[in-house]
Amino acid sequence: MHASRSIVITICLAILHGCATQSQRTAKAVGCNVVSAHIISSEASRRGSTTDWCAKCKGILYRCVGNAAKDKVECRPARTEDRCG
Numbered sequence: 001m002h003a004s005r006s007i008v009i010t011i012c013l014a015i016l017h018g019c020a021t022q023s024q025r026t027a028k029a030v031g032c033n034v035v036s037a038h039i040i041s042s043e044a045s046r047r048g049s050t051t052d053w054c055a056k057c058k059g060i061l062y063r064c065v066g067n068a069a070k071d072k073v074e075c076r077p078a079r080t081e082d083r084c085g
């Protein structure tokens with residue numbers, strides 16, 4: 001019984017690890033604490049995009065782009081044309 005419980009726990013942790021939130025992915029990409037990373041409304045989010053978002057961390061606004069598998073993300077300081085906010 002103990003071994004099967006360990007396997008279930010391991011599988012659950014692996015699944016949760018792959019399901020990082022946009023805030024967690026942003027924090028990791030820009031080097032800030034996840035508590036400080038806030039997702040901001042943007043043109044992309046209003047369209048329902050889950051791979052393109054804007055976030056603010058430590059007073060800096062970022063535009064982030066990730067892949068559908070949610071295992072890669074790149075963020076850069078937002079520009080006016082990104083329509084963050």
